[in-house]
Amino acid sequence: MVEEVSNKQIIFKDYINGFPKESDMILKTSTIKLKVPEGCNDAVLVKNLYLSCDPYMRSRMSKLDDNYVPIFTPGSPIMGYGVAKVVDSSSPNFKKGDLIWGMTGWEDYSLIKSTEGLFKIHCTDVPLSYYTGILGMPGMSAYVGFNEISSPKQGETVFISAASGAVGQLVGQFAKLLGCYVVGSAGTQDKVNLLKSKFGFDDAFNYKEEADLNAALKRYFPQGIDIYFENVGGKMLEAVLLNMKLNGRIATCGMISQYNLDEEEGVRNLFVIITKQIRMQGFLVFHHYSLYPKFMDFILPLIKQGKIAYVEDVDEGLESAPAALIGLFSGRNVGKQVVRVAYE
Amino acid sequence: MVEEVSNKQIIFKDYINGFPKESDMILKTSTIKLKVPEGCNDAVLVKNLYLSCDPYMRSRMSKLDDNYVPIFTPGSPIMGYGVAKVVDSSSPNFKKGDLIWGMTGWEDYSLIKSTEGLFKIHCTDVPLSYYTGILGMPGMSAYVGFNEISSPKQGETVFISAASGAVGQLVGQFAKLLGCYVVGSAGTQDKVNLLKSKFGFDDAFNYKEEADLNAALKRYFPQGIDIYFENVGGKMLEAVLLNMKLNGRIATCGMISQYNLDEEEGVRNLFVIITKQIRMQGFLVFHHYSLYPKFMDFILPLIKQGKIAYVEDVDEGLESAPAALIGLFSGRNVGKQVVRVAYE
Known part of the structure; x- marks a missing residue:
């Protein structure tokens, strides 16, 4: 007899334009059998522990000509990165009790029909929620974008937008570890303080208080910027271009300022390229x-030696997930936005 | 007794906004002594043979905050690439009778006060005018931008804007030699025909006759573009971005559509990056x-074996130079625009 349990879910209502709202998602309770069904040969049934709120998820809420990530299915749960515990498995690679991170559903329990793309969690002497951030997709984004793509060198000048977010806070610290001069922008004074005190940035500013972004960047980078880690796009990119040094690099990770616009803003100053x-x-x-x-060989020792700081913003309960996701686009979160669905 | 001769000059009048006009340049006749003056220790006095008209010269006609090339001096001759013959030299590297290419003045004779940046011409069994184009700066631009920066591979799809120009015509042929599929855009039917018949492009279109550049590109590249060689910027770049393939490369060589605008157009679709x-x-x-x-080891055999075509548009006489330069921005020239000042 297979146990059937209640399963709360955050259901995606329908495709949207503009800013997402909480009402674009509906809390629903259904039931689920805690066993991989017959015929699923590479599946796991998991109990979700932590769900990750990430800006790229906005792309999955619109039906565009050319989506680069699978779009959500109206009437089905929101999908996203998460940390979960395997309850049942038909995959040779995972067994009951394993902890995993990867793409899962916004619900108490999920049937993940292919284990391709799931990562087994081996190291558990760090908070499990870290696998939605510093040890997961955002950590990898910071590492790939900075260490692999930006060709950084000691002594170079680095500017990071959305710098207190999941990715930005890590990029800044990776750059400091390498001996770069690092400045970040963020949208509140609290975040600016965090960048300077907690994450060790050389300087930081609140972009909302700068009438002239070009002038602000000239103040912090009188000699120009070697590396720009791009998280926001639009007017910030336009201003940064005017402040780049010869042979500068722009690692383009995100453009959160554009995600809720019906049409992207035009960006000038591209001739600088x-x-x-x-x-x-x-x-x-x-x-x-x-x-x-x-990446794990690089980051785990840094965490264990206390050489890297990491700030997350954890909301409690699946019910809080819609507001947490929406909050990314108004800058409500301080640090990596996570939702705790259940304790292990 | 030093010979003093008459010296016709094209004088730059003053800094401009918008489209350059012939009247921004003045023909003047002065005199010049055909000898390097005392105290100039690394100078050559040259007789100019060919002058090159290149789009980047527009940048030298405006006083901007941050010019990337030295701006022209009002009251002095226009400066540009050219081919010339050494009449007198105080440099150990050049002697009377040597042919050179490099930065010279728009006049019959020029005193070049530093020979740094001048190239001695060794191979003279090709037309000397080629050193303003296929064997000079534009040829190097095509080679560096395509062969070095675009990381091209056999079988890839390549799009080139301003494709019949000095640089574009060469990029297309370099790409064909490597086994790429090559399409170019140009601004007249004659140029389109030239691309297909003379330069061996797989296809070409007149961008002025396409109401929807995105749709045009989709027609020629149903599977997308691997490499875009960018010569024009603005709306074309915006449309190309929508048609790039995963891991595509854009070699950004020029943005001629923007050079005469007071303010650059904003470019959308950068999220595609x-x-x-x-x-x-x-x-x-x-x-x-x-x-x-x-580059010379690469290009000279191709020219001598007839494996590369090259079209230049040669105007006669220094007096024709202002109109020739202006013509670049209305697309008057077919192929590389050159002005012959004198036969050797």
Whole structure:
């Protein structure tokens, strides 16, 4: 007799334009059998512990011509990165009791029909929630974008937008470890303080209080910027371009300022890409997961030696997830936004 | 007794906004002594033979905050690449009778006060005018931008804007030699025909006759573009971004559509740089001249074996130079625009 339990779910209502709202998601309770069904040969049934709120998820809420990530299915749960515990498995690679991180559903229990793309969690002497952030997709984004794509060198100047977020806070610290001069921008004074006190940035500013972003950047980078880690796009990119040094690099990770617009803003000053010999390079972290073991060898010692700080913003309960996701786009979160669904 | 001769000059009048006009340049006749003056220790006095008209010269006509090339001096001759013959020299590297190419003045005779940046012409069994184009700066631009920066591979799809120009026509042929599928855009039907018949492009279109550039590109590249060689910027770049393939590369060589605007147009669709993992890289050819010998080893055999076509648009006489330069921005020239000042 298979146990059937109640399963709370956050259901995606329908495709949207503009800013997402809490009412675009509905809390629903159904039931689920705690066993992988017959015929699923590479599946796991998991109990979700932590869910990750990430800006890229906005893309999955719109039906575009050319989505780069699978879009959500109206009437089905929101999907996202999470940490979960295996309850049942038909995969040779996972067994009951294993902890995993990867793509799961916004619900108490999920049936994950293919284990491709799931990572087994081996190291558990760190908070499990870290696998939604510093030890998961955002950590890999910071590592790939900065250490692999930006070709950083000691002594270079680095600017990071959305710098207190899940990715930005790590990029800044990776850059400091390498001996770079690091400045970040964020949207509140509290976040600016965090960048300087907790994350060790050389300086930081609140972009909302700068009438002239170009002038602000000139203040912090009188000699110009070698590396820009791009998380926001739009007007910030336009201003940064004017402040890049010869042979500068722009690692293009995200453009959160554009995600809720019906049409992207036009960006001027691209001619600088020629006159300063800029290399602007985008990346999708999921094409780089083969580097995950290398990344873990890099990051775990730093965490254990206390050489890296990490701030997360944990909301309690599945019910809090819609507001947590929406909050990313108003800058409500301080640090990595996580939702705790259950204790292990 | 030093010979003093009459010296016709094209004088730059004053800094401009918007489209340059012939009247921004004045023909003047002065005199010049055909000898390097005392105290100039690394100078040559040259007789100019060919002058090159290049789009980047527009940048030298405006006083901007941050010019990447030296701006012209009002009241002095226009400066540009040219081919010339040494009449007198105080440099150990050049002697009377040597042919050179490099930065010279728009006049019959020029005193070049530093020979740094001048190239001695060794191979004279090709037309000397080629050293303003296929064997000079534009040829190097095509080589550096395509062969060095675009990381091209056999079978890839390549799109080139301003494709019949000095640089574009060469990029297309370099790409064909490597086994790429090559399409170019140009601004007249004659140029489109030239691309297909003379330069061996797989296809070409007149961008002025396409109401929807995105749709046009989808027609020629149903599977997308691997490499975009960027010469024009603005709306074309915006449309190309929508048609790039995953891991595509954009070699950013020029943005001629923007040079005469008071303010650059904003470019949308930059989010594609992330979703398609695009590498967009600008370059200034004069930072890459150390590759010139390597380039000559590559290009000279191709010319001598008839494996490369080259079209230039030669105007006669220094007096024709202002109109020739202006014509670049209305697309008057077919192929590389050159002005013949004198026969050797």
